[in-house]
Amino acid sequence: MPDRNNPFEEIERLFDQLSRNFESSGMSKLKDISVDLEERGDEFVVTADLPGYETDDIDLAVRDRQLTIRAEHSDTSETSDDAFLRRERTQRSVSRTVHFPEPVEEEASDASYRHGVLTVRLPKQDRRDDDEGHRIDIE
Template sequence: MALMRYEPFNLLNQLQREMNRLLDTGRLGDEESGNILADWAPAVDIKEEPNQFIIHADLPGVESKDIEITLENGVLTLKGQRSAEKKEETEQYRRVERVRGTFLRRFSLPDVADADKVSAKCKDGVLEVIVLKREAAQPRRIAIES
């Protein structure tokens, strides 16, 4: 007799995955053209500091050469691909949860973001994108004549 871990929502999660696969709602697409653009979306954290925005995206197993970052019309796009591992014929997986394929995330940047001052680096499976803020014009006091 094999011991199994009790997971009360396991059947519901499995049903949801199957429905998503059936209806293809689990994939990110372009509503205008109907084309599927991505198989998955990485988890991100966005932090705002006084002089910059910092975006951390979890991309384990993705090499920096497979990541494309673009900024157009105030929209920052993270796009890339996690390659599938070569599986041997003898391997018998019981569960496969790690998603492979194309990923996509888009972010609308606020007006204070400086599109010319964006940098990115990838280390240990975490992509860090830094978007500096524009230097705001300092408020000045206007004298009132009487």
């Protein structure tokens, strides 16, 4: 029975229902990737937190001044006894795109993954290789 002295009771009930619906939809399992972007002299270094993933779960692509990180993991567990069977399936998927202020050498980039932390090193493109051309001195 609603408490007539609490004007916010109906709002609280709706928030509780919304929260339950959100959790049951699986959307609460979606998480963003925490990323640090550093400029270190002639390269960019991207560090991303991806705990719980294996190296094979992670996909990296670099193109047009941007790095896209995707990770996906699926797991199935099953327990049973004489009267009870339980099977659980989980799937996690995250994605993040990082934009660079300068072009990078796509083929010279490398990555490592240790203890849930992904590190990607992307050398800056030599400015002489830019599509903007080069300067011609006038004599």
